[in-house]
Amino acid sequence: MGWSRVTPCPETPPPSSGGLNRTGIRPTAMDVPPLAGKVAALSLGALPVSYALNHVSELSQCRHFTLVTWSLPESVLALTGWHGPHCWAWPPLLAFFLHSPLGVALMSVLILGLLFVAIYSLSRGDIYYDPLYAVFAVFAFTSVVDLLIALQEDGYMVGFMEFYTKEGDPYLRTAHGVFTCYWDGTVHYLLYLTMAGAIRKRKRYRNLGLYWLGSFIMSILVFLPGNILGKYSSEIRPAFFLTIPYVLVPCWAGMRIFNQPQVLTCCTKNMVQVEQKKGILQRPLDLALVIYLTLAGFFTLFRGLVVLDCPTDACFVYIYQYEPYLRDPVTYPKMQMLVYMFYVLPFYVLAVYALVFPGCSWLPDWSLVFAGAIGQAQFSHMGASMHLRTPFTYRVPEDTWACFFVCNLLYALGPHLLAFRCLQWPAFFTRPPRGSLVHHKKQH
Known part of the structure; x- marks a missing residue:
């Protein structure tokens, strides 16, 4: 997933020129x-x-x-640190x-x-x-x-x-x-x-x-x-x-x-302007991602409150019936939820903003960073919650295993879908030239 897809450009030279474009840079494809x-x-x-x-x-x-030392001379034993042929x-x-x-x-x-x-x-x-x-x-x-x-x-x-x-x-x-x-x-x-x-x-x-x-x-x-x-x-x-x-x-x-220089894309000025004129309702994939990020943000905040010993009934039921691993004294699950709340939750808020308002060129890069972070975190958290080295009282109960697995798997997959969307169709996040913005404002 690390190599973004690039649509062929009209100015791309034929293979006989060595695959270099007019700027002397080799286009990067799914290579x-x-x-x-x-x-x-x-x-x-x-x-x-x-x-x-x-x-x-x-x-x-x-x-x-x-026993291997019995046949060795005393001089060899002394050099190797042994004090005698029968020394233990x-x-x-x-x-x-x-x-x-x-x-x-x-x-x-x-x-x-x-x-x-x-x-x-x-x-x-x-x-x-x-x-x-x-x-x-x-x-x-x-x-x-x-x-x-x-x-x-x-x-x-x-x-x-x-x-x-x-x-x-x-x-x-x-x-x-x-x-x-x-x-x-x-x-x-x-x-x-x-x-x-x-x-x-x-x-x-x-x-x-x-x-x-x-x-x-x-x-x-x-x-x-x-x-x-x-x-x-x-x-x-x-x-x-x-x-x-x-x-x-x-x-x-x-x-x-x-x-390092970003991967080159062939989004023309017209493509960027057309894509960025679309509202969120005209982009169903982005709308679905906004809904997902909103729900994931509430889930992140909820689990953060759970590990902070929030006294509400919902937190009590969740930590004892759905994710008792959050109470494990090894502290790793508690640290994980706090990192989610203080780092991932703000990113979700900013990502929603970037999906609604065009020109946020920082989102493709940071979506990759957080996709890797959440992928690693969820793999370790889900695995440890069910591993035999975790005490039985802190493992996921059998009757709630399906709910736990589905919720945490969706929590891990969402950021990867966001990163995939940003890399495959980056026009909405491309910062348009200053002149095109001024011209667009004059028309409206």
Whole structure:
């Protein structure tokens, strides 16, 4: 969805001219760039690395591992940190890195640092062209790690990341943490590969980048405060401070993505004027979106009041019979509803305004940002509400499961429909030239 559709322009040259228009810019169509094979190969290195570290961590706690030392000379044992052929102690340095929270954090920094050096050595030209290539490559590696954590916590695989979830980020073992890892290991991973592939092919990825930006920021706004304020606040480890770059990098990446040139469209002046003269009743799709955004706004406000302990009967019935997960002491659902109320609700109000009054050129970009944000949030919220790691008393009751699922699914799909409408038919949101506005006013 990140590549907007462009209608053919009369001035588009024939294919023999290389596909360039008169301005020397290649038109962008529904041209999804290939995935970055080099980034994919490096990211899959997370599999052997995590397995090896976890296996060594397990062996360090296994009594039988010391049998291999019986035939080693004392000089070799002394160099490796062993104090004798029958000593049961693990080498102090390895024990520090594998069995202490600070050591796990430092090891994570070391691995990511080595990964960055490898990426810089292999793709120096791509990084010079766009530094975000290195960011996407490193984050692709962490996405594979997150997917391994999620699969491990759900019992689909073993022997990969137990040491990290135990000593590094124990809150990733919560239901919300598991589904955040699933989203990062699938949706974000594909976005990283696609955007890195776009950079290698010198293609645009602005729309994909905006969707990723909203999704990434939403996960941070909910997960980090939830870790600090929830019941797992006492288990914060040094690895938590590795999230500081996760806060700073999106700010820098967001500025670079927003500063990229927008995708070219072929909306002529006449097309823009005709479309912007139509009232809301003449645009049934926009009218439906206005109705949806209004209802979604009330639903957002209602759930925000619910988590703020509003004493009304409707709030009491909803939190106990429809979404008891909002009472979970992990605090993630409460933070999610508050982020919705203070950030998403104002956007819905502004989006209604932009659908009624023409020329709001900011809506296509921000609709992509909020589509990514709400998509990630609803995936994590809906999944955690029904996951087995959520205590039974906080899960969605079976008799209200259908209502919960339909309401939350519609809440997730609406922003994506809004973004699709803005990208496919952008004429109404195009800012008309100043001269055409003056001429239009003189005629009326």
